[in-house]
Amino acid sequence: MSGVEDVDFFTDSAVVANPYSYFDELRAQCPVRAVKHPGVIAVTGYDEAVEVYADSTAFSSCNAVSGPFPGLPVQADGDDISELIEQYRHQLPMSDLLVNLDEPAHHAQRALLRRLLTPSRLKTNEATMWRLADSYIDRFIETGTFEVMSDYAKPFSLLVIADLLGVPEDDREEFGAKLGAEKPAPGVGEDTQAVSNNPLEFLHERFTTYIEERRRRPRADVLTDLANVTYKGGSTPEVDVIVGLATFLFAAGQDTTARLITSAMWILAENPDIQQRLREDRKRIPVFLEETLRFESPTMSDFRLTRVTTTIAGQRIPAGTTVMIHPGAANRDPRKFTDPETFQLDRDNAVEHIAFGRGAHSCPGGPLARTEGRVSIERFLDRMTDIRVSETTHGPAPSRTYEYEPSFILRGLRGLQIDFTPVD
Numbered sequence: 063m064s065g066v067e068d069v070d071f072f073t074d075s076a077v078v079a080n081p082y083s084y085f086d087e088l089r090a091q092c093p094v095r096a097v098k099h100p101g102v103i104a105v106t107g108y109d110e111a112v113e114v115y116a117d118s119t120a121f122s123s124c125n126a127v128s129g130p131f132p133g134l135p136v137q138a139d140g141d142d143i144s145e146l147i148e149q150y151r152h153q154l155p156m157s158d159l160l161v162n163l164d165e166p167a168h169h170a171q172r173a174l175l176r177r178l179l180t181p182s183r184l185k186t187n188e189a190t191m192w193r194l195a196d197s198y199i200d201r202f203i204e205t206g207t208f209e210v211m212s213d214y215a216k217p218f219s220l221l222v223i224a225d226l227l228g229v230p231e232d233d234r235e236e237f238g239a240k241l242g243a244e245k246p247a248p249g250v251g252e253d254t255q256a257v258s259n260n261p262l263e264f265l266h267e268r269f270t271t272y273i274e275e276r277r278r279r280p281r282a283d284v285l286t287d288l289a290n291v292t293y294k295g296g297s298t299p300e301v302d303v304i305v306g307l308a309t310f311l312f313a314a315g316q317d318t319t320a321r322l323i324t325s326a327m328w329i330l331a332e333n334p335d336i337q338q339r340l341r342e343d344r345k346r347i348p349v350f351l352e353e354t355l356r357f358e359s360p361t362m363s364d365f366r367l368t369r370v371t372t373t374i375a376g377q378r379i380p381a382g383t384t385v386m387i388h389p390g391a392a393n394r395d396p397r398k399f400t401d402p403e404t405f406q407l408d409r410d411n412a413v414e415h416i417a418f419g420r421g422a423h424s425c426p427g428g429p430l431a432r433t434e435g436r437v438s439i440e441r442f443l444d445r446m447t448d449i450r451v452s453e454t455t456h457g458p459a460p461s462r463t464y465e466y467e468p469s470f471i472l473r474g475l476r477g478l479q480i481d482f483t484p485v486d
């Protein structure tokens with residue numbers, strides 16, 4: 063890789079394969095540093111990332127997902143562009159999503175979400191996870207090999223969210239097929255093919271029907287609770303707000319969690335000693351998952367738009383600058399995590415990673431993702447011994463070949479073929 067000033071982070075394939083040396087070089091020069099793309103600064107330091115996440119006065123989330131593409135349609139001018147942001151935020155991509163809202167709109171919708179993800183709902187959802195995990199493992203257990211992403215992690219994490227939101231059992235297979243998590247079973251989804259081939263459109267149409275129908279004719283089910291959820295003051299949200307929240311849970315919770323599960327399997331398969339220690343002491347699974355989240359953070363980049371000229375780590379950040387936070391870089395900051403390039407099951411501060419962000423927008427799905435990871439690892443260890451990377455697919459150690467998702471938003475393997483010995 064050439065010097066950091068020459069690297070176009072958004073397009074460079076070497077960064078996709080290994081962003082960490084690029085992040086290290088940036089951080090060594092300055093944890094808050096301008097990158098090649100005009101008007102963008104990267105935050106690679108831990109304290110600095112936490113500071114940006116915590117300051118929703120100086121930094122707007124209006125571009126949290128889209129970053130500089132395309133950015134505001136007008137040139138920012140002056141040290142406070144609050145009015146400009148309000149004037150143009152609706153022109154930015156996905157502007158209605160919770161993650162792109164600022165206060166007070168964000169607070170109101172976030173409170174709605176809290177009323178949906180109740181402890182009792184999460185408890186029932188965990189019971190489904192154990193059944194789901196086994197139903198997917200049953201499909202390949204006798205073969206002694208599986209591709210983690212497509213045979214397990216993607217369909218599993220999709221159906222966990224479908225269950226959380228109360229999608230009726232009869233519709234779930236179709237959700238899997240329509241949302242690209244698995245190949246459709248014969249006949250499944252054929253009737254809706256004409257409605258839409260776009261996964262987000264499919265979700266939007268389906269949830270609009272569910273919510274409108276439940277508002278007309280309430281039943282004793284989770285979708286009825288979803289349809290009747292109210293704002294704090296007691297008013298009822300528009301159907302579109304609820305549909306938007308439900309749809310976004312699929313978008314935010316599936317790929318990220320699938321990557322966590324896949325990275326966890328990769329670490330287990332490449333490190334028989336760690337696998338053995340987890341087999342001997344299952345109570346370590348939660349800390350193993352925290353260290354996995356630190357070591358391979360699924361979110362590669364998260365953005366903010368500087369609303370008011372401010373200073374972070376002694377660097378002046380003019381209003382209008384796109385700030386690009388890299389949780390995976392912050393999680394390997396040697397000032398915070400000793401010897402960050404090594405995976406340490408006993409790391410005492412692994413849980414302080416910021417893979418789930420921080421502050422007002424920090425991930426509300428963290429507990430869910432952690433439970434999905436724990437349930438999956440428990441069942442993999444129960445039902446498989448000698449979990450190892452397939453040499454047929456990835457080659458022998460230490461010169462394996464792995465392909466990473468070509469994305470600057472998410473970090474993770476495209477696929478991971480695992481071989482194992484089934485437990486009788």
Ligand code: HEM
Nearest residue numbers: 126160161314315318319322360361418419423425427431
């Ligand atoms: C390992 C898995 C996951 C990772 C690494 C992850 C990461 C993140 C991060 C970094 C943010 C902060 C975005 C920002 O500040 O701009 C976030 C927000 C969010 N996540 Fe997750 N997430 C995961 C799983 C989930 C799951 C399972 C769900 C729900 C089913 C979920 C729902 C959300 C929502 C709704 C937000 C927006 C919150 C807000 O703006 O207030 N996530 N996630």
